[in-house]
Amino acid sequence: MTLGSRRPGRGRAGHLARAITWIGLVAVAAISFSGCQSGLRPSDIVASLKADLPKIEQLKVTSLYIAPPSAEGSAGGCGDSFDYPRGNFATDPTTKACIASLLDSGVVLLAFDAQARADLDSILRDSEQRGPRLVDVHWVQHSPSGQLVFGSFSVVGDENGYVYAPGKAVDYASQPRSDCAEAIDADWFREWSCEPGAFPW
Numbered sequence: 001m002t003l004g005s006r007r008p009g010r011g012r013a014g015h016l017a018r019a020i021t022w023i024g025l026v027a028v029a030a031i032s033f034s035g036c037q038s039g040l041r042p043s044d045i046v047a048s049l050k051a052d053l054p055k056i057e058q059l060k061v062t063s064l065y066i067a068p069p070s071a072e073g074s075a076g077g078c079g080d081s082f083d084y085p086r087g088n089f090a091t092d093p094t095t096k097a098c099i100a101s102l103l104d105s106g107v108v109l110l111a112f113d114a115q116a117r118a119d120l121d122s123i124l125r126d127s128e129q130r131g132p133r134l135v136d137v138h139w140v141q142h143s144p145s146g147q148l149v150f151g152s153f154s155v156v157g158d159e160n161g162y163v164y165a166p167g168k169a170v171d172y173a174s175q176p177r178s179d180c181a182e183a184i185d186a187d188w189f190r191e192w193s194c195e196p197g198a199f200p201w
Helices: 011-030 042-059 096-101 114-130 169-173
Strands: 063-065 081-084 087-090 109-111 134-142 148-155 161-164 181-183 188-191
Touching (some): 042 134, 042 148, 042 161, 081 114, 087 114, 161 169, 169 181
Parallel strands (some): 087 109
Antiparallel strands (some): 063 134, 081 087, 134 148, 181 188
């Protein structure tokens, strides 16, 4: 698979990402759960995120979003959301705001069942034990063999996005329109307030 050859997140998961994720990104950037930045270096956050990848890969997660504790921060009015092979789950899938945000997307959101909530909670619990808790995961791609090959991650208390692009982070972060990005290592870069079109996805 060539990462630059297609926009990550097409298909069922892509509809959910397009319908919810951009609203969620604004909320994450505007509302800090802790009221301040995490205080950790980007390299420390990436080290924590690397440890989160196996569970996300194991469950084949394509997106998750944890809504801030305020009505304004709920992505599309749907509350927490979690997308993986068992379905697209949300805390409040039947609210008018949530339904309106998904019009024309083709996405069918389900209320969390016990298994979906347990799977999401296991990711969050493990993440919080290592460092800042995950609050947003999107644009995730898995290879045909199930390996996670691309994804964007946000953590509590930090408005940057951390993008996993194995072997391509330096190239992406050095593109002409990516003056809002910085490579952390060969596989990860962070981005802040990038305009649409800065990257090939």
